[in-house]
Amino acid sequence: MPKIVAFACEHSAYEAATAALERKTGTAVSGENPRFPIVEVEILKVPCTGRVEVIDILKALEGGAGIVVLLGCFEEACHYLTGNVRAKKRVGYVRRIIQDIGLEENRVQFFSLAPDMDARFSGIIEELSKQVVNMGPGPVTRIRDQTTKEQAQAAQAR
Amino acid sequence: MIVAEQKPVAEILRMIEGYRKILVVGCGTCVTVCMAGGEKEAGILASLIRMAWAREGRLGPLIDVSETTVERQCEWEFLQEISEKVAASDAVLSMGCGAGVQAMARMFEGKVILPALNTKFIGMPERQGLWTELCAGCGDCVLDRTGGICPIARCSKSLLNGPCGGSQNGKCEVSKDIDCAWQLIFDRMKSLGRLEALGAMLPPKDWSKNRDGGPRKVVREDMLL
Structure with a gap:
């Protein structure tokens, strides 16, 4: 199943995600994805998107995520002043380096949210769900699935 | 570094x-x-x-x-x-x-x-995300005579006798983003009250300590075992 990993700032996006769960308007914090159930969503609460390092994003992709999204505060609204600005720059950097290995830049994205934007949160997840279905799973998942399929075929042949 | x-x-x-x-x-x-x-x-x-x-x-x-x-x-x-x-x-x-x-x-x-x-x-972090060259490892340091600013590394032409004709408003003709090293040296020596030192006659720089002898070595006899 295609997967989205979302790093959500606890001061904004995570609250929006929680509200979305409570109001059942969309994706749940627990990982449910009611509007798009064929896509798994994992939401990771972080103290600030500026805390998410480049390697965290890459590890998520390596771990099988088709899309990694950082959901942070709007500019000027960061609890730690410039964490979201740093996060945006890091996302830009990762988008560049994954293109160097032939991956689509849209596998890594950043969106700004306020705590009361549960509808926007659900809309983002819905849009990303469509995108990840179109793009297909991440490279590591693809090869794992392929290996599993080949192993199954080999076992069947035996 | x-x-x-x-x-x-x-x-x-x-x-x-x-x-x-x-x-x-x-x-x-x-x-x-x-x-x-x-x-x-x-x-x-x-x-x-x-x-x-x-x-x-x-x-x-x-x-x-x-x-x-x-x-x-x-x-x-x-x-x-x-x-x-x-x-x-x-x-x-x-x-x-x-x-x-x-x-x-x-x-x-x-x-x-x-x-x-x-x-x-060889350089230093100027600010977050920006590193600049400060030393060319020439083997014969002249920083005592240039106010702590290296003309070898920081002048685009590595000039040792003042700015070239391409220096304009303190910037190098190579790029407006590059400070003229000799303007920096002049300003620094002036602020130190040492401008007269720039007028001293000096022998040519000893480039034999740079690269023309092949790979260089530093030996400390007292440290050798």
Whole structure:
């Protein structure tokens, strides 16, 4: 199943995600994805998107995520002043380096949210769900699935 | 500190074509500070290689890309710590400077050691994300006569006798982003009250201490065992 990993700032996006769960308007914090159930969503609460390092994003992709999204505060609204600005720059950097290995830049994205934007949160997840279905799973998942399929075929042949 | 930057990923991937077990080795000293080859960068590069190989369908039980970081790649003691990991790899991607790569190549005879970085210069972090060249390692320091500003490294022409005709409003003719080193030297000497020192007649610089004698050595007899 295609997967989205979302790093959500606890001061904004995570609250929006929680509200979305409570109001059942969309994706749940627990990982449910009611509007798009064929896509798994994992939401990771972080103290600030500026805390998410480049390697965290890459590890998520390596771990099988088709899309990694950082959901942070709007500019000027960061609890730690410039964490979201740093996060945006890091996302830009990762988008560049994954293109160097032939991956689509849209596998890594950043969106700004306020705590009361549960509808926007659900809309983002819905849009990303469509995108990840179109793009297909991440490279590591693809090869794992392929290996599993080949192993199954080999076992069947035996 | 030595400042370096990572080679393009495509170039690195070409270098490691044909190898199955890659060890990416970071260095915890200069290249960590310039964010080119430290522990974080080694992890990032190893992850990118794994994903690139996965994309090509190359991941499997016999294929492995791992990373490790030593305190300093240019000292034997620290390299000994990773001997077993190096022995288990087909090729090593060094994220050290040129000295680190060569130290590893000497330490691990018979092992392919490849450079993941381009070593650029001796310099310092100007501000977050910006490093500038300050020293050309010319072997005959003149900073005592130039107010602590190096004309060899910081003048585009490495002039030793004042600014050229291309200096305009304190900027170098090569680029408006480059300060004229001799303007900086003049201003600094003026602020130090030492302008008269710039008028001193000096013999030509001794370039024999630079590169014309081949690879240089520094020997401390009192330290030799």
